[in-house]
Amino acid sequence: MTNDSQEQDVRPVRGKSMYSYIADAWKNPGKSYVKALNFERKIKWRREENFIRVEKPTRLDRARALGYKAKQGYVIVRGRVRKGSFQKRTIRAGRRAKRKGINKMTVGKSLQRMAEERAQKRYPNLEVLNSYWVGADGLHEWYEIILVDPSHPVIMSDPKINWICYNTHKNRVYRGKTSAGRRGRGLHNRGKGAEKSRPSVGANGRRAK
Numbered sequence: 001m002t003n004d005s006q007e008q009d010v011r012p013v014r015g016k017s018m019y020s021y022i023a024d025a026w027k028n029p030g031k032s033y034v035k036a037l038n039f040e041r042k043i044k045w046r047r048e049e050n051f052i053r054v055e056k057p058t059r060l061d062r063a064r065a066l067g068y069k070a071k072q073g074y075v076i077v078r079g080r081v082r083k084g085s086f087q088k089r090t091i092r093a094g095r096r097a098k099r100k101g102i103n104k105m106t107v108g109k110s111l112q113r114m115a116e117e118r119a120q121k122r123y124p125n126l127e128v129l130n131s132y133w134v135g136a137d138g139l140h141e142w143y144e145i146i147l148v149d150p151s152h153p154v155i156m157s158d159p160k161i162n163w164i165c166y167n168t169h170k171n172r173v174y175r176g177k178t179s180a181g182r183r184g185r186g187l188h189n190r191g192k193g194a195e196k197s198r199p200s201v202g203a204n205g206r207r208a209k
Helices: 003-009 018-027 034-047 060-065 111-122 179-184
Strands: 052-054 074-082 127-136 140-148
Touching (some): 034 127, 111 140
């Protein structure tokens, strides 16, 4: 091979960003450095108060992708919810077998949506922006929830986030407006298989034909 052909094959290699390396490690946390870190973290997290405010996001790449900014008015809260399906009490009175379901009863909301709603309940002066998964053990799932203070002057003067200051976005997490809420409502899918998801599953039958 001549030197001319070697020069033609040389192409500039673009470096990956810091967020790309963090995302690669969290794609399979059991096979990266995240496994050792989470083992130590969860020992501490189990002893902490539930839905506690944290200084920095554990997954910086996901937090930034979901709207987090390292500025005043943004708050990160880490909370846990129980794992498993819906648990019903044992029915003592008579029932047909098909009406006596106790195990394997799945609720309509995901655990992530439950974590977001409980965080909103504990911080009523803030609004939930989004959330992301950070860990799990045999009993619990941990999520970090991004909250925004709609009355903070920095938030009110930022044109990229001041939409959350309007009253139409109040308690948005209870109406399934977050990313996890939209996924649970079927709005992350379009086209075939999602014909009855819009404007909502309950309202689809009431639309004018």
